[in-house]
Amino acid sequence: MRTIDLARDSISNLSADSPPDVVLQAFKQEIQQLEETAENGPNPPRRAGAQRKLKEFRPWQPVLEVEAALAELEANVKAQHSAAQRATIRVQSAHLKAQIEQLPVGEEREIFAHWLDELFASENSAPVPPPAPEDPYRELIILIERHEHNVASTPRNLHELDAEQTKLQARLDHLPAAPAQASARQRLDKTAWCIANLRAQEEIEALLVPLQASAEQDGELRTIETQLAGVAERIAGLPPSPERATLESRIQQIRASIGARRQHDEAAAMLHTIRRACATPKANAAVLKERAVVAERLVQSLPTGLKRDSLEKATAELHEHIANLAVEPPLLPPHQAVYLRLQPINEAPTSQRPLTVITRPHFTIGRKPAEGTAKADLLTPTAEKRISRIHATLAKHQGRITIISGEDGRPSTNAAKLNGALLTATPVPLDPACDNTLDLAGVLALQIRHLAGNAAGGPPLDEAILGMSGGATLIMPAISGCLRFRPIGADQLPQNTIWLFTDASIGSGSTCAITISGLAAEHARLHYWRNSFWIESLSASATVLLDNRPLAPVVAHPLRSGQELRLGTFRYTVELA
Structure with missing residues (x-):
């Protein structure tokens, strides 16, 4: 060719x-x-x-x-x-x-x-x-080609293109029938379609101008969004072209203006609420100051302009007003720790064991030594000599839990099997959807179950504690809940130990992470949030006292070393490290 x-x-x-x-x-x-x-x-x-x-x-x-x-x-x-x-x-x-x-x-x-x-x-x-x-037809074809060029060129005058299109159509209609007639008519139909699209683009542009002004000023946002959705649908019906891309960019600009308006309204409403709270008796200056800081961040993220300037001025006045409020005695901040031990007080029944909660990235299982410091987190009976002092190690890795034999790349000299498969120094993932069985040297088998959390976003807090803990920014963890370990057969473990990620329930129910007979089915919930341990009473009928103060239900309180925690009739001393 x-x-x-x-x-x-x-x-x-x-x-x-x-x-x-x-x-x-x-x-x-x-x-x-x-x-x-x-x-x-x-x-x-x-x-x-x-x-x-x-x-x-x-x-x-x-x-x-x-x-x-x-x-x-x-x-x-x-x-x-x-x-x-x-x-x-x-x-x-x-x-x-x-x-x-x-x-x-x-x-x-x-x-x-x-x-x-x-x-x-x-x-x-x-x-x-x-x-x-x-x-x-030769001259007509040349004129059509010139017309096609004019339609494709910029800038365009739609009035002139319409007149040109009409003249060519009339000229074609008066020519005698010939093989070239169908091709010429098809080309004129295409230019007519292009001109119609160009006119639609001009109409859309004319609609976007007042919408942009309304979005930036005081137009009703829902009405603007409804109209904008209709215009966006019309744009989607246009053929791909640089003009269509420009119109789509204008739509995004208007939506950004709507988002800025909403953010401005949210910041203004927050400042108004804080201003009203300042006028109430016993206004908590510390809490109000934290709220004002959050509002100030919201204001600072607004686009520059007169509206932001006015909110910045209102924020500065609010900070000054809060500084003049009477300052309440500060609440003690939560104690940051990675290890929690609830040590039964002497008056507790002798059947009660210590409760230990581990939150470190690694969790070790091994034998409790006859004397000296234990190396493992979950301790097995001292009498089981075939279990190593560090027999297996679990770790969090990219949203999954893995397990190896021994620790730090050194496998245990005694066998460890997960679901019947021999463990080595190579990490093996645990299946979170079912129970896993860990066999330690053939003398002790542990059932490992992942219990999903009910409060992965953090514990429920009242306003005073919320301000003390730095606000309620939601950070979703990769793994929620906890890992529960239970011996298969007689439970002779020296202490009840769980690996806590976000939260774990305490009660007499079989689905609880920590099971204690004599408590309500779901009595309390332990939380680990912002590197601190928290306790929450789950119902008004469940007795939960902290330093002899009853805890209101469904509000978490931070734990500190030396406190006395009472669950039902059982009393524990809080030890954090």
């Missing part, structure tokens, strides 16, 4: 009879658009596609330039009259000959060379007789 035919097929708005100069002009415009897309396309696939087309199209340009020049030379040869014109034609012929010789060897080069030879021979021959009358 000839290069010019490839170009006509590959470039939109070109017909099979488009002259070479029109094809060359359209080809150059196509190259410019592809270069722009390859450089600044909206996504990598579009840019890569443009680069592939450029690689395919660029070799065509020298061939198309020669063909257009030959067509022009042919017209000049037919119209020549003077000696000066003939001299010009000879210069053009020499230049074209050099261009043709630079083309790759092949059929088209031979065609062009033969064409040039014929033109040069005709230039020296007798005058050519007048041409036959032209096809009546």
Whole structure:
């Protein structure tokens, strides 16, 4: 296939009879658009596609330039009259000959060379007789091509394009039937469709201007959002184009303005609430100061402007007002720790064991030594000599729990099996969806169950404690709840130990992480939040006292070393480390 035919097929708005100069002009415009897309396309696939087309199209340009020049030379040869014109034609012929010789060897080069030879021979021959009358559709096709170019160009005058479209349509309707009629009508239908899309773009632009102003001023936000959704739906119906991308960007700008308005209204409402709280008796200056800091951060994140300036001024006045309030005695902050031990007080029944709660990233299991400091977190009976002092280690890794034999890459000399499979120094993940069985040297088997948390976002706090603990910023942990360990068979463990991630229940129910007979089914909940331990009473009928003060239900309180915690009739001393 000839290069010019490839170009006509590959470039939109070109017909099979488009002259070479029109094809060359359209080809150059196509190259410019592809270069722009390859450089600044909206996504990598579009840019890569443009680069592939450029690689395919660029070799065509020298061939198309020669063909257009030959067509022009042919017209000049037919119209020549003077000696000066003939001299010009000879210069053009020499230049074209050099261009043709630079083309790759092949059929088209031979065609062009033969064409040039014929033109040069005709230039020296007798005058050519007048041409036959032209096809009546030829001029119309040229006008349609010019019209297509005007529709694709910017800036555009839609009124002029409409008039041009009407004239061409009328001219086509008055021409006699011919094979070219269907192609011309199809091309005019396409330009009519393009003009309709351009008019829709102008209408959408006209709608966006007042919406932008309303979003930035005092327009009702829900009404603006409803209208904006309708405009966005109209934009989605437009064909892909740079104009559509611009309209979509305008939609995003208006939505950003709506978000800023909402943020401004939220900050203003927060400042108003704090101002009202300052006027109440016994206003807590510490809590109000924390709230004012949160409001100030919200104000500082607003876009710069007069509205932000007014809120900044109101925030500064509020800080000054809070500073003049009577300061209440400060609450003691939570005790930060990673280890909690609830040591039964002597009056507790002898059957009660210490309760230990571990929150470190690693959790070790091993034998309690006969004397000296224990190395493991979960201790097995001293009499079981076949269990190592560190027999297995569990760890949190990328949202999962893994287990190895021994510790720090040194496997235990005594066997450890998880669900029947021998453990080594290579981490093995625990299945959180079912119970896992850990066999320690064949003498003790532990059932390991992951209990999902009920308060992964943090414990419920009252306002005073919330301010003391630094606000209620929600940070969702990768693993919630806790890991419960229970011997299969008789429970002879020296202490009840769990690995706590966020929260764990205490009660007599079988689903609790820490089971104590004599308590309510779900009596209390332990929380680990912001590196501190908290206790929460789960109902008004469940007795939970901290230093002999009854705790209100569904409000967590921080634990500190030395406190006395009472659960039902059982009393414990709080030890933190």
